[in-house]
Amino acid sequence: MVGVSSQINYYEKKAIDQRVRYTQKQCAVLSDQIVMNGFRNYNMSSLSDEAGENVFEVEQLANNLEGRILLVDSRFKILADTYNRNCGKYLVTKETIHAMQGKEVAYRYIGKQYLQVITPIQDKNNDKSDVRGLIIAMVSLQNCNEMSEYLHDQRDNLVGIFFIITLIFSVLVALLIRNNFRRMQNELDIIAAGHQEEGLGQENFREFYNLSSSFNKIINRYKELENTRQEFVSNVSHELKTPITSMKILADSLLMQPDVPVELYEEFMNDIVHEIDRENQIITDLLTLVKMDKTQADLNITSVKINDLLEVLLKRISPIAEKRGIKIRLETMREVVAEVDEVKLSLACNNLIENAVKYNHDDGKVDVSLNADHKFFYIRVKDTGCGIPEDCQEQIFERFYRVDKARSRETGGTGLGLAITRNVVLMHKGSIRVHSKEGEGATFIIRIPLNYIS
Secondary structure, eight states: OHHHHHHHHHHHHHHHHHHHHHHHHHHHHHHHHHHHHOGGGGOTTOOSHHHHHHHHHHHHHHHHHTEEEEEEETTSBEEEETTSSSTTOBOOOHHHHHHHTTOSOEEEEETTTEEEEEEEEEOTTSOTTOEEEEEEEEEEOHHHHHHHHHHHHHHHHHHHHHHHHHHHHHHHHHHHHHHHHHHHHHHHHHHHTTOTTSOOOOOSSHHHHHHHHHHHHHHHHHHHHHHHHHHHHHHHHHHHHHHHHHHHHHHHHHHHOSSOOHHHHHHHHHHHHHHHHHHHHHHHHHHHHHHHTSOGGGOOEEEEEHHHHHHHHHHHHHHHHHHTTOEEEEEESSOOEEEEEHHHHHHHHHHHHHHHHHTSOTTOEEEEEEEEOSSEEEEEEEEOSSOOOGGGTTTTTSTTOOSSHHHHHHHTOOSOHHHHHHHHHHHTTOEEEEEEOTTSOEEEEEEEESSOOO
16 A cells, blocks of 8 residues: 555656646747747737737637746736736745746745746846746646546555455454364364374464474374383383392292201392392482482582592492403593582493493403593493494483393393483483494493583
């Protein structure tokens, strides 16, 4: 609509400009005739035949322009008036004074109905300041005004039509959007009732498609979390039940034999103690995981010498390794001080080093190295054990996942150690990777920022 109004204003101005140019051209022709015939011969008060013929030319021009013509001499006296109203009177205005000085032609509107054009009468061969008089043409703008009114009426009609079309279109779009929202609401109600498998339909509009896709992602994520929760509960139940079952079998065996040798009794009791320790370890690891699932506010960040932390861990684990002839070596490239939770990082590194010993061959080796750059520090734990199959490397950080379940139970593993390690690393805004080939050992690499990122 703004563009239409601009076009109307443009055509209005163009029509008036054309009217002005045409009037100026006709007045210029009359000015030349007056200079040629003599200005005094155009006095309407003169009774001569020549004056009558000359005045007729002026009246003819007035009729042609559908307006009024005034001839004013150099003293601002009106010599001719096609309306025969002001002959002999004086016309002194800002515009006539401006034109009498031989300056540019001045014109102005009289209200909105007429256009006034003032043309100096002067000999073009002489100096411009030699102005003999003025031709004042007052031209009707009725045609221009009628055209303007017509264009404005058409604009108003277009505005009305556009408004009606816009209203109809808006109503249709609103109904369509409402129907889509209702359909989506019904589908969400179905999902909320427990039918998550349904999902949301993909709508035609891009906005609804994106909204539906986002909801479906949330639903799929919820399904994954629910499946993970159910799997976790199932695994916890199984892991907690296994030691209890073993203890019950051992206890029943003792009860069923009235005269049990002391040696067998001690052996069974040792097995029961072992299962109790295993049960306790599972519960401890579960509690550790639960604590780590909370926010990072639980971290107790301090400035820690990582070199000293690793040395303490190796002193603690070395006696276990020496029993199987496994050599543990620590290599530090430089002294590293980082902002970490010392207790949790010790737990994570302890899990990796203990696993490197547990799943190693007798007389094997475990290499632990520490390095750092300007932003991160790196801990690498490499063993010469049995390695991890390639298809299992993505799952080893999941809770209760075991590559070799039988061997894990023999070594006292709960399947939670690597999950705890990964959680600790992530809480420190770090990352953990594994490189391994089956039968050639495994290498775990931890990368953690030197400065804690809150």
